[in-house]
Amino acid sequence: MQWRHFITIGFVGLLLSCTSEDMGTGDPGEAPVPLDPRVVIGLRFAPVPLNLESADRAQVGLGSYFVNAASACVDCHSCPTYRPGASPFTGGRGRLSAATYLAGGVPFGQNLKAPSLAPDAKGLPGGLTREQFMSVMRTGRDPKDPNRTLQVMPWALYRIMADEDLLAMYEYLRAIPPAQPGACTGPGQ
Template sequence: MHGRRLLTLVLSCLISACAAEEAGEPGETSTPLDERAEIGLQIAPVPLKLEGADRDVVGLGSYLVNAASACVDCHSCPTYAPGESPFTGGRGRLDAANYLGGGVPMGQGIVAPGLTPDTNGLPGGLTREQFVAAMRTGRSPHQPDHVLRVMPWPLYRHLSDQDLGAMYEYLRAIPPAQPGTCTRPGE
């Protein structure tokens, strides 16, 4: 049994080396654009500032923010463009004007903050380190004794550093927005 595993490993390495040689110079590997990054770029509801940014990282961040999590439901007010709510027969087109601008009332006086870049280009006014810490601990850097009870940080804390970094880079690439009018999440 040990011999078969070793043979499989050796064959796998040889196949990888041959694929790398076909892709370019010997010893180089070619990584195609991550399919999730391409989807993320296609579904971004707002124009993205990609100058000086890694397109694939921003695309992956868009995929995570727009397809794999529900950031828009709590951080966009309203969530959908007029007549576009999928819950009432619409196609689900997001409201670009107020996209991730915050302002969603969550009850008990809690209002979701905006996640778009501030005047310094920081999403929600947070540095990358503050953003990652908030996602991992559920604590706001502005109120460290306060635990974010509405945000699903207990789930997001398990995202990889790469995924959280991609989300942050995506948020840096979107335009600033202000909240519109809504009465609850997902409206």
């Protein structure tokens, strides 16, 4: 076995041995609970500083995992998606643009732009309450026009996710900083 395999096995073992107490989320009166490795990955992968004040760190980490790794929300909701010269499609390392992270503005045709998922002035992701967010993810109905179905967003896939997973995504979005869109011509730039 090569040394890289030992490092990989060691890293996976470290992730699996992490507990909620190690991450500062455990109740000191309870026994530590093994932490979901997706939480660790989500917290490490978040491309912006997170506001974890009065937040459940594990829930935010899991939400980051879903938003950033499993769902790729950033491709349609960040304009541009990557830092200058960082797009993996042109040989870059894939570093996300923190300045425009989930701020919306990605054009789809001439009359449609992806909305912001970043918190608004009230701290609501995309201006949506928890209930509105859950409704959008379950039904695909535009919260500003309930008679309109969101055609580009893959809500038909998100609707089968567990409530806990969608709520984790919402809590992650509440923990990111506000942002403003830049300029791009399409998703994934």
